[in-house]
Amino acid sequence: MRILVVSESFLPHLNGVTGSVLRVLDHFAATGDDLGVIAPRWPGATTSLPTSCGRQVPVRRIASAPMPGCGDVRIATTSASALRRRIDEFRPDVIHLASPMILGGRAAVAAQRAGVPTVAAYQTDVPGSTARYGMPFLQSATWQLLRDVHNRATVNLAPSHASRDQMLSHGIERVDLWRRGVDTSLFSPALRSESLRAAYARPEEKLVAYVGRLAPEKQVADLRIIHDMPGVRLLIVGDGPEKDRLRRLLPRAHFAGFRTGTDLAAHLASADLFIHPGELETVGQTLQEAMASGLPVIAPRRGGPVDLVAPSRTGWLFTPGMLDELRDRARDLLFDDAKRRAFGRAAEESVRRRIWPVVAEQLRGYYLQAIEQHGRIGALR
Template sequence: MRILVVTESFLPHMNGVTNSVLRVVDHFASTGDDVQIIAPKQPGCEKFLRTSTGRKVRVRRITSVPMAGYHDVRIATTSALSLRQKIDDFGPDVIHLASPTILGGRAVVAAQKLGIPTVAVYQTDIPGYTAKYGMPFLESASWQLLRDVHNRATFTLAPSTHTRDELVEHGIERVDLWRRGVDTSLFGPRHRSASLRRRLADPGERIVVYVGRLAPEKQVGDLQVVHDIPGVRLVIVGDGPDRDALQRQMPRARFVGFRSGEDLAAHLASADLFIHPGELETFCQTIQEAMASGLPAIAPRRGGPVDLIAPSRTGWLYTPGRLDELRDAAADLLFDDAKRAAFGQAALESVAQRSWPALSEQLRGHYQRAMAMHRVGVA
């Protein structure tokens, strides 16, 4: 199969979209498929991606500019004609649109003109982000943009049932589910480190870990109710524009910056509980990584976490905005060692079969379905 991935976000910027693209591209390249990537050009970018098996995947970079005030986000400025030429040069069987907005919108129009099926993968709650960044007046326009892009695609894949239902409610057609994989070969309880725990917390303290960007949409400041619990040490893994303000707000927390690979795996496995307070998560990959590390998880009862966390078995869900519920749920697990261990084991078992190769093969099935639909003129 010849697979073209068009992504709004890619290396050197690392986020959930980039991670998913890297995982599926690595899988398809290793299984013999011909894969190419189109992504925004930015400083420090490479023209080729080397996969885990040593294969080189070409990355065709297109002209882009940084978004004002948020330089990690790139806005494609290439013409539709130029993009169509790049697509036509490769001649894909199917186009994977990763979190499509501006670049993805131009790509799906080009694909329609070239007669190529497209699978749009929804990952970023852009309408929700507009409110968090003080621009609620853009929410309606954001939904209109998403409808225009996704309804041109052969079909759309949502990462969770909540997100699927929300897309349908806002007029997006032909929506199915495709969840995300987790690297069970990397994350696991075996990475628990007594020496790391000693560096992060005082003897006898319970460790709560958060992993993610330090930005308004993640609502990391809500973790203050846990930071203030006696006998608890909050560890913040990640970086972003809110870091300085959060350090002032929660002076006892350990801010360890961005971590990856086995270093990240060790920080997760060495904690006692994982909490993600963001209410705009379409999936929340870090919850799966925490569960694969043997940790119970707590998150708001909204978005992707609703599908990932089984209350009273693998963690707790709390009512969005009810930080008293968050504090009570954290205390319930932190100070009951037997319950925490049982929840952690159940969490580990719940993600054991969600490897990236398995999820990538599910995605291959979606590609094949898109190609079949296109042949018979369904979409």
Template sequence: MSESFLPHMNGVTGSVLQVVDQFAARGDDLAIIAPRQPGAERFLRTSCGRKIRVRRITSVPMLGYGDVRIATTSAASLRRRIADFQPDVVHLASPTILGGRAMIAAQQLGLPTVAVYQTDIPGYTARYGLPFLEAASWQLLRDVHNRATLTLAPSTFTRDQLREHGIERIRLWRRGVDTARFSPSLRSEALRAELAEPGERIVLYVGRLAPEKQVEDLRILHDLPGVRVVVVGEGPEEETLRRAMPRARFRGFRGGADLAAHLASADLFVHPGELETFCQTIQEAMASGLPAIAPRRGGPVDLIAPSRTGWLYTPGMLDELREHAVDLLFDDAKREAFGAAALASVHARTWPVLAEQLRGYYAEAIGARELSRRAP
């Protein structure tokens, strides 16, 4: 069960696709329930060639953010769809509205549930100018996640944050990275020549161009002599960012080998968002041999080892960001050493390893549900 899915591509969709690929390759029976939206396919073809049915449910676009869909299907309708498939466990990806109803449906059917926390909704409400909704958002998340058999947090920061807000039965489940797709070997001098002037160092950002990502903070690097900021992604903030950083190269959405080439051809990766529960693009940058810089908050705290694979800076202290960037951009030996350490740090974080860990959590949830059934 995914709160968002193709054709809308984001961190939730990406991790669901990877999990489906891994389990399909093992021959497991899978079904996906996701919001219906324009351009959505009825089937997903996995990398091993299997076709997985995507059961689309009624949804409407979120006001002001049309590619985000809000499901309108009832818990009763979801219960029928889940019962038709007869699953052993229900996986809920970033559950809120749809996930909350699916949680109720699964409980009514006596099925174990594993809820994967991926989106800092309370933080988003403040970033979007609605801080009065923060407490209500935490209440919603408590109501949803405390119904789950297990909740999986993507980072130690997020795990501790969830505990502080009263969420129970939390386990740590990070994300994998495709080290075959993302590699320093894909570095392209032709692409570098397209992105920057000769001799310029390239600072790369990859992600949504939306307020919560704080891409505008890259302005602190935009006018550094000998530096070119390159932005990969799309979103509602694009025109504003283009005006704020006229020298930056905006490349739009990139995926697959094209994205991997952009990462491998840069010199430094920077993600300024302070609301990342994990930040998959940092792992992909590291697998491409890049050191990374991010705020000292959320998922990046687990991913970046300061003074070894990159730097963490105090949220809001953009002078620190600039100092760390200059430190790496204009010291080739240090940057190369950090990049090599970054690459080594992600070698064990492959999706097959993470899928096996997830399988273990499924087994734990199934076992916990069996024990509760036997309890007097």
């Protein structure tokens, strides 16, 4: 199969969208598919992606500019006509639109003109984030943009039941469910390190971890309710625009910065509990990674975490905005060692089969569905 991936976000910027695209590309490179990527141009960005099987995937970089006030987000400045030429050059069987907005929207138009089926994977709750960035008046317009983009796609994919319901409620059509995978060969309780743990907490303290961007939409500041608990130490892994503010707000917390690979996995496995306070998670990828590391998890009862967390078994869900409930749920696990370990074992077991090769082959099924559906629509025209 010839697969062209158009990704709104890509290396060198690492986030959930980039991570899932890299996993999918790595799998399809190993299975012998012909691959190409169209992504925003970044300073120092490469035009070739090495994969674990030794193949190089060509990356066509598109002119882009940083979004004002949020340099991590790149806005493509190319046209649908220019993207059409790239599509014609590659001659794909299907185009994968990863978290499409501006670049993905223009690619959807170009794909329609080229007569190529598209699969659009929703992942980022951009409309919800507008309020966190002080621009709630943009929420309706952002949903209108997403609706226009996704309704051009042959097949749309939501990462969770909550996201699917949200998309359908805003008029997006043809929505199926495609969850994200987790690398259980990397994230494992076996990487727990007592020496690493000792660098962040005293023996009598419990270590609570958060992994993710330090940005308004992640609501990391809500962890102050945990920060002030006696006998508890916070470990914050990640970077972002709120880093300095959070350091002032959480002076007893340890800020470990951005971590990847085995280093990240060891940090997770060395904690006692994982909490993600953000209410806009469509997937909850770091929750899956924490669970694979043998940690019970706590998250708001909203979005992707609702699909991942089994209350009273693998962790707890709390009512969004109810920080006292979050604290009580954390206390329930932190100071009952037997319960916490049982929850951690159940959490690891729950994600053991949710591996990327299985998830990527499910995605291939949606590619084939889009190709077949596109052929039927073409025959009616």
